[in-house]
Amino acid sequence: MANKGLLVVLSGPSGTGKGTVLKALLARCENVRLSISATTRAPRPGEADGREYYFMTREKFTQTAAAGGMLESAEYCGNFYGTPAAPVERWREQGLDVVLEIETVGGAQVQRKRPDAVGIFILPPSLRELARRLRGRATEPEAAVERRLAAARTEIRRAKEYGYVVVNDSVERAADEIRAILTAEKDRVERNPQMIERILTE
Amino acid sequence: MANKGLLVVLSGPSGTGKGTVLKALLARCENVRLSISATTRAPRPGEADGREYYFMTREKFTQTAAAGGMLESAEYCGNFYGTPAAPVERWREQGLDVVLEIETVGGAQVQRKRPDAVGIFILPPSLRELARRLRGRATEPEAAVERRLAAARTEIRRAKEYGYVVVNDSVERAADEIRAILTAEKDRVERNPQMIERILTE
Numbered sequence: 001m002a003n004k005g006l007l008v009v010l011s012g013p014s015g016t017g018k019g020t021v022l023k024a025l026l027a028r029c030e031n032v033r034l035s036i037s038a039t040t041r042a043p044r045p046g047e048a049d050g051r052e053y054y055f056m057t058r059e060k061f062t063q064t065a066a067a068g069g070m071l072e073s074a075e076y077c078g079n080f081y082g083t084p085a086a087p088v089e090r091w092r093e094q095g096l097d098v099v100l101e102i103e104t105v106g107g108a109q110v111q112r113k114r115p116d117a118v119g120i121f122i123l124p125p126s127l128r129e130l131a132r133r134l135r136g137r138a139t140e141p142e143a144a145v146e147r148r149l150a151a152a153r154t155e156i157r158r159a160k161e162y163g164y165v166v167v168n169d170s171v172e173r174a175a176d177e178i179r180a181i182l183t184a185e186k187d188r189v190e191r192n193p194q195m196i197e198r199i200l201t202e
Numbered sequence: 203m204a205n206k207g208l209l210v211v212l213s214g215p216s217g218t219g220k221g222t223v224l225k226a227l228l229a230r231c232e233n234v235r236l237s238i239s240a241t242t243r244a245p246r247p248g249e250a251d252g253r254e255y256y257f258m259t260r261e262k263f264t265q266t267a268a269a270g271g272m273l274e275s276a277e278y279c280g281n282f283y284g285t286p287a288a289p290v291e292r293w294r295e296q297g298l299d300v301v302l303e304i305e306t307v308g309g310a311q312v313q314r315k316r317p318d319a320v321g322i323f324i325l326p327p328s329l330r331e332l333a334r335r336l337r338g339r340a341t342e343p344e345a346a347v348e349r350r351l352a353a354a355r356t357e358i359r360r361a362k363e364y365g366y367v368v369v370n371d372s373v374e375r376a377a378d379e380i381r382a383i384l385t386a387e388k389d390r391v392e393r394n395p396q397m398i399e400r401i402l403t404e
Contacts, residue, residue, distance in 0.1 A: 120389075123397070126404050159398050164389040167397070177389055184386035187322075187366040187379055195325070195369070196361050202328050 003192070005031065005092040006185055007114055008099045009162070010178075011107045012122030013152030015134040017168045018101060021122060024175035025099075029182070033091050035100045038070070041079040054084060072102065072109035083110070097182055104158040111161065118185050119162035120178060125169045127152070205394070207233065207294040208387055209316055210301045211364070212380075213309045214324030215354030217336040219370045220303060223324060226377035227301075231384070235293050237302045240272070243281040256286060274304065274311035285312070299384055306360040313363070320387050321364035322380060327371045329354070 012018045026032055038054040040061050049055045056064070061080045065073050073082030083106070088098045100110060111117050124130035130152055134145045159165055164181050168174040185191065214220045228234055240256040242263050251257045258266070263282045267275050275284030285302055293300045302312060313319050326332035332354055336347045361367055366383050370376040387393065 121391070123401055126401055128404065153402060156398060156402055160391055162391055164386065165391050165394055165397060166389055177385055180382035180385035181389060183379055183382035184366065187368055187383060189323075189362055189364055189367050192367055195367060196358060199325055199328055200355060200358055202330065 003095065003186065005095050006097040006182060007088065007092060007110070007117040008097060008182065009107045009110050009117050009119045010099050010101050010122065011104050011120075011155065011158075011162065012168070013124070013130065013155040014148055015130050015137075015152065016122045016124045017133070017171060017174075018122050020171050021166075021168055021174045021178065022099065022101060024171050025178050028175060028179050029097070031095065032097045032099060032182070035083055035088055035098050037081055038064070038084050039079055039081045054087075056080075071100070071113055072106035074106060104155050104161070108158070108161055116191075118164070118181065120164045120166060120181060121159040121162040122174065123156065123159060123165055123167045124152075125167055205297065205388065207297050208299040208384060209290065209294060209312075209319040210299060210384065211309045211312050211319050211321045212301050212303050212324065213306050213322075213357065213360075213364065214370070215326070215332065215357040216350055217332050217339075217354065218324045218326045219335070219373060219376075220324050222373050223368075223370055223376045223380065224301065224303060226373050227380050230377060230381050231299070233297065234299045234301060234384070237285055237290055237300050239283055240266070240286050241281055241283050256289075258282075273302070273315055274308035276308060306357050306363070310360070310363055318393075320366070320383065322366045322368060322383060323361040323364035324376065325358065325361060325367055325369045326354075327369055 010018065010022065022034065026034065036050065036054060038056050038061060040056055040058045043049065043053070043055050047053065058080065061082065064070055064084060065082060069085050070082040071085050071088065073080060083100055083102070091098045102110070107119065111119055124133070127149065131145065131149055134140070134148055166174050166177045212220065212224070224236065228236065238252065238256060240258050240263060242258055242260045245251065245257050249255065260282065263284065266272055266286060267284060271287050272284040273287050273290065275282060285304070285308070290300045304312070309321065313321055326335070329351065333347070333351055336350055368376050368379045
């Protein structure tokens with residue numbers, strides 16, 4: 001099918017294993033791309049423009065956002081972060097599905113701007129398991145873990161704004177479920193408006 | 203997940219290969235069941251009650267329908283045909299997905315009664331291909347093929363009343379897509395109302 005690719009908004013609290021699930025998804029689906037964010041912060045050693053981020057001046061960023069060229073944006077620690085629409089749309093025009101891995105506030109912005117976006121929220125099996133995973137990292141003091149757990153509660157409350165919820169109790173199963181969601185979404189009748197007419201007239 | 207199974211309405215004009223796709227789906231998914239219709243016509247040799255059909259008296263059928271116990275029903279050649287709700291619901295309570303293979307008028311009845319039903323319409327790749335398949339059967343005179351093609355056009359016009367359209371250009375791919383649809387539907391946020399609360403409170 002020569003249809004446009006999907007715009008997928010993927011969210012989930014830190015510690016749910018979003019990154020690992022995404023890696024498994026990309027390994028399964030060659031037509032899925034991960035969107036690259038823009039930022040006004042300076043590149044760190046080893047970061048390349050257009051790979052980790054699109055690095056932008058504040059002027060370029062604010063102009064792009066003002067012109068409606070950001071699918072979502074926010075200020076964080078004095079820097080702007082956002083998702084430029086143009087590269088996402090270029091990929092979609094090529095039939096590629098583009099995944100935006102973002103937090104729920106940005107996710108809500110995207111879904112408001114693009115009602116055809118597919119929202120997927122990755123849930124931990126339980127908060128207890130999430131706490132276990134966060135503490136298992138052992139790189140953070142307990143206070144930071146507690147802050148993350150509080151943030152996770154806030155994020156999870158917004159899960160109902162997403163079309164789908166996927167529990168990450170197994171990375172393989174979660175990735176399979178997301179792949180199934182992408183396959184199913186492409187078969188939705190409202191995404192195939194010309195198909196019925198084409199078959200009737202051809 | 204201990205969720206109720208899905209109610210799936212599967213339609214598509216005769217000659218689209220619905221039956222073959224369904225067989226491939228049942229081979230893939232052990233938790234899928236095919237609904238059994240009820241009829242007031244007499245059993246034919248070799249047919250067993252509860253296997254090909256639930257054979258009912260006219261009195262039993264009309265009473266069941268009047269009591270709201272039929273998901274859809276119609277009269278055809280002087281006999282009643284319909285889908286009894288009770289066995290469907292029993293399977294669903296066991297977590298099994300139940301597929302109703304019915305034409306579009308019955309399909310619309312079911313979707314009106316059960317808005318949570320998943321509607322899937324199987325399309326032929328083209329009307330030309332459908333004609334080729336129908337003529338390939340070579341068991342019917344050309345006039346009958348023409349009647350089927352006209353009926354197919356009418357059915358296909360109702361495809362937009364279904365949630366999903368699946369083109370049967372390959373039986374394996376069509377069955378895979380339907381399996382993906384069932385997997386995705388179970389992850390829809392509105393089918394998991396307690397999940398978010400459970401994770402937050404557990």
